[in-house]
Amino acid sequence: MTINTLSQDGVQRQQMPCLTKMERMIISMQDPDMGIKLRNQRLLITVIPHAMTGIDIVEWLIKKFSISDEEALHIGQLFVKYGYIYPLKEPRNLILKADDSPYRFQTPYYWMSTRWPASELDYAIYLAKKNIRKQGELIEYEKECYNALHKRINHTWDFVVMQAREQLRASKQRRKADRIVLECQEQAYWLVTRPPPGTLDNIDYGPERRTMNTRVQLNAEFYKKEIEHNRISLARNRVKSSICLESYVKYCEQYQPHDPIMQGCLPSNPWITDDIMFWNMNSEVVAVPTKLRVECWSFSFMELLNDPMGRKEFLTYLEKEFSAENLCFWQACEDVRHGETSKIPEKVDEVYKQFLSPGASRWVNIDSKTMEKTLEGLKHPHRFVLDDAQMHIYFLMKKDSYPRYLKSELYKNLLARAIVPQETKKSVFPFMRRQRHSSPSPALATQTGEDDGKAKNSNSVKSNSGTASRL
Amino acid sequence: MGKDECKTMLDALNKVTACYRHLVIALGSTSDSQNLREELKKTRKKAQELAVANRTKLTTLLKDKSISKDDRAEYERLWVLFTSSMELLEVDMKRSLEIGQDFPLKVPTRHLIQTGMTGSTTTVAARAMSVQNMKYEADASIDTVDLKELETEIAQVDQMMEEMEMKVQVAPWAVEAKQEAGAELKSTVSVGNSSVGVISICEEEPKETVEGETGLMKVFAGIIFTAVLLIAGILGYLVINL
Numbered sequence: 001m002t003i004n005t006l007s008q009d010g011v012q013r014q015q016m017p018c019l020t021k022m023e024r025m026i027i028s029m030q031d032p033d034m035g036i037k038l039r040n041q042r043l044l045i046t047v048i049p050h051a052m053t054g055i056d057i058v059e060w061l062i063k064k065f066s067i068s069d070e071e072a073l074h075i076g077q078l079f080v081k082y083g084y085i086y087p088l089k090e091p092r093n094l095i096l097k098a099d100d101s102p103y104r105f106q107t108p109y110y111w112m113s114t115r116w117p118a119s120e121l122d123y124a125i126y127l128a129k130k131n132i133r134k135q136g137e138l139i140e141y142e143k144e145c146y147n148a149l150h151k152r153i154n155h156t157w158d159f160v161v162m163q164a165r166e167q168l169r170a171s172k173q174r175r176k177a178d179r180i181v182l183e184c185q186e187q188a189y190w191l192v193t194r195p196p197p198g199t200l201d202n203i204d205y206g207p208e209r210r211t212m213n214t215r216v217q218l219n220a221e222f223y224k225k226e227i228e229h230n231r232i233s234l235a236r237n238r239v240k241s242s243i244c245l246e247s248y249v250k251y252c253e254q255y256q257p258h259d260p261i262m263q264g265c266l267p268s269n270p271w272i273t274d275d276i277m278f279w280n281m282n283s284e285v286v287a288v289p290t291k292l293r294v295e296c297w298s299f300s301f302m303e304l305l306n307d308p309m310g311r312k313e314f315l316t317y318l319e320k321e322f323s324a325e326n327l328c329f330w331q332a333c334e335d336v337r338h339g340e341t342s343k344i345p346e347k348v349d350e351v352y353k354q355f356l357s358p359g360a361s362r363w364v365n366i367d368s369k370t371m372e373k374t375l376e377g378l379k380h381p382h383r384f385v386l387d388d389a390q391m392h393i394y395f396l397m398k399k400d401s402y403p404r405y406l407k408s409e410l411y412k413n414l415l416a417r418a419i420v421p422q423e424t425k426k427s428v429f430p431f432m433r434r435q436r437h438s439s440p441s442p443a444l445a446t447q448t449g450e451d452d453g454k455a456k457n458s459n460s461v462k463s464n465s466g467t468a469s470r471l
Numbered sequence: 472m473g474k475d476e477c478k479t480m481l482d483a484l485n486k487v488t489a490c491y492r493h494l495v496i497a498l499g500s501t502s503d504s505q506n507l508r509e510e511l512k513k514t515r516k517k518a519q520e521l522a523v524a525n526r527t528k529l530t531t532l533l534k535d536k537s538i539s540k541d542d543r544a545e546y547e548r549l550w551v552l553f554t555s556s557m558e559l560l561e562v563d564m565k566r567s568l569e570i571g572q573d574f575p576l577k578v579p580t581r582h583l584i585q586t587g588m589t590g591s592t593t594t595v596a597a598r599a600m601s602v603q604n605m606k607y608e609a610d611a612s613i614d615t616v617d618l619k620e621l622e623t624e625i626a627q628v629d630q631m632m633e634e635m636e637m638k639v640q641v642a643p644w645a646v647e648a649k650q651e652a653g654a655e656l657k658s659t660v661s662v663g664n665s666s667v668g669v670i671s672i673c674e675e676e677p678k679e680t681v682e683g684e685t686g687l688m689k690v691f692a693g694i695i696f697t698a699v700l701l702i703a704g705i706l707g708y709l710v711i712n713l
Contacts, residue, residue: 023573026584027582027584028582030582030583030584030585031580031582038585041587048587049585049587049589050501050585050586050587051587104586104587105584105585105586105587106584106586107496107497107498107499107500107584107586107588108498108499108500108570108573108574108584109495109496109498109499109566109570110496115569116562116565116566119562121555121558121559122559128655131655131656132655132656135656136656150651154647154648155551155643155644155645155646155647155648156551156552156555156643156648157648157650157654158548158552158648158649158650159485159551159552159555159556161650161654161655162482162485162552163485163488163489163556163559164655165655166485166486166488166489166490167489167492167493169486169489169598170486170489170490170493170595170598170599171493171595173594173595173597173598174590174592174594174595175590177587177588177589177590178502178588178589178590181586181587181588182496182588185496185586
């Protein structure tokens with residue numbers, strides 16, 4: 001038995017959604033009234049129906065979907081690229097020309113499908129058939145493929161030969177016009193699925209999964225789970241795109257002044273001017289913060305908490321209000337969540353002793369239901385056991401303390417004190433090149449001194465591209 | 472002898488597989504019709520009968536421990552042929568189920584793909600069934616009724632192939648094919664010649680891109696044409712003079 005490319009497990013490959021959409025469009029093209037106008041193709045003596053010109057296809061697409069010329073041409077190209085329509089004049093050139101070059105539809109068996117990838121056996125049979133028909137005159141790359149396949153699936157080669165002969169005999173039973181169509185179809189299919197070297201491969205099947213162990217039993221249990229899963233997905237909370245787009249626009253507007261790429265950063269972008277003042281001024285512990293940074297804290301509570309300086313300021317404020325234990329509790333919970341697994345039990349214990357137990361020194365105010373749940377969970381501590389309590393305290397701070405902080409004297413004073421850094425003056429002479437140094441890479445630092453000197457020289461020439469690449 | 476019987480049965484299965492594939496290719500296109508669905512059904516049933524017969528024969532032969540090494544190698548080769556045939560058949564059956572479901576026949580707005588094939592597939596089916604003429608006796612709802620049967624048959628084939636894998640211990644990669652590369656070019660008298668004339672029409676288009684070949688063909692054709700003309704002229708002259 002050859003290695004089967006079909007996934008015979010319960011896990012069936014799905015057809016790619018774009019292909020399903022294309023199939024639907026192709027079927028709608030077949031409509032006798034609203035579909036594409038078809039003509040006959042004349043080949044010396046035989047007449048084959050159902051040919052259409054490229055311009056017909058483009059015009060139909062424009063009319064049906066009310067789209068522009070370019071878009072229709074692009075969609076038409078996709079059809080040809082994926083093999084749903086094949087050209088009759090130049091079969092190897094899989095593009096759509098918006099003139100009177102003829103095209104024809106591909107039969108459903110040969111449609112591009114991720115569910116049924118073409119197997120080597122099929123390709124071998126096709127090449128053998130072509131070999132017979134052309135009396136050995138295959139194209140270069142086909143000859144190579146043929147020889148490669150002969151080596152690879154040598155054990156079924158007899159079958160390949162037998163089947164090729166039989167398929168040719170079967171097709172001889174049809175009349176001439178049909179035979180021509182059959183050959184053109186098959187050739188088009190293989191041009192798409194096994195493109196000649198140098199052309200793009202149109203489809204990516206994704207990795208093959210041959211896990212025979214995950215054979216799914218299609219019994220009642222399985223279907224019950226599926227139903228449950230689908231029911232939950234249906235009940236999922238959805239936001240209308242009009243609403244979330246509005247908030248997205250608002251977010252962008254609010255943060256635009258803070259974006260160093262959109263607004264430029266003061267004093268100067270360190271990546272460009274090699275001047276690290278910007279980072280120094282925005283480092284974690286600084287005597288005087290920048291105005292932008294302090295403004296950012298007013299955008300959302302999370303911004304305030306994420307900035308270490310903001311957190312410290314907030315803590316000072318809370319101490320004045322005698323509710324500092326909330327923030328400490330929140331921080332301790334974060335530590336549990338993001339810390340080492342082995343230390344979790346002791347950390348949780350600490351938290352309990354300090355914040356949650358009835359006579360604790362820094363007792364936090366949590367409602368009874370959450371407290372019960374947390375105390376239950378504490379018996380088997382894990383990383384997320386304090387999540388509910390943490391969330392409760394977080395919202396408490398957010399709704400209560402945070403707005404008051406923003407209105408407080410502390411914050412306003414800080415905002416007044418915050419500085420707006422001066423933009424560094426550009427050099428007076430516009431053509432003077434600034435000295436640029438790149439920092440020595442860590443790899444070089446471990447080498448001997450002589451190498452250092454050489455490397456620095458070569459690096460300074462490439463410093464511009466080097467720093468850009470480190471961006 | 473066992474081997475010859477096997478070979479003839481395998482040939483028959485091979486023939487039916489090829490015809491079945493040919494019929495499935497026509498599904499969903501303008502050659503599709505109720506007759507085609509019936510042909511598919513009949514061919515499929517025949518294929519299954521042959522498959523079962525082949526399988527029983529081959530399994531008995533392979534289980535026999537007292538055969539010589541050459542014989543065993545030969546049977547293993549036949550076994551590989553059989554399994555490859557079954558693979559193709561299985562894929563085609565699954566695909567025919569899929570396409571059959573997508574293109575039902577008895578709907579008010581039938582949208583079969585207009586592929587340019589308009590002839591009937593009767594002769595192919597007749598070849599598969601080894602009869603002179605096909606008789607059509609199915610009723611109008613064959614396309615939906617048949618699909619259910621098809622599903623059960625696919626399940627059967629799946630099961631059969633699993634059993635085969637389990638029961639018969641044949642290593643396919645150890646089998647060596649008798650035919651070498653290009654073997655199909657020999658003894659192609661009946662197949663090659665008659666199709667060459669037809670194919671050249673279809674291939675004229677791709678040959679445009681292959682330079683030099685068309686030139687040669689044209690020169691060759693020109694030479695033959697002039698030679699024929701000359702001979703005709705000479706004969707005519709002789710006839711007139713004699």
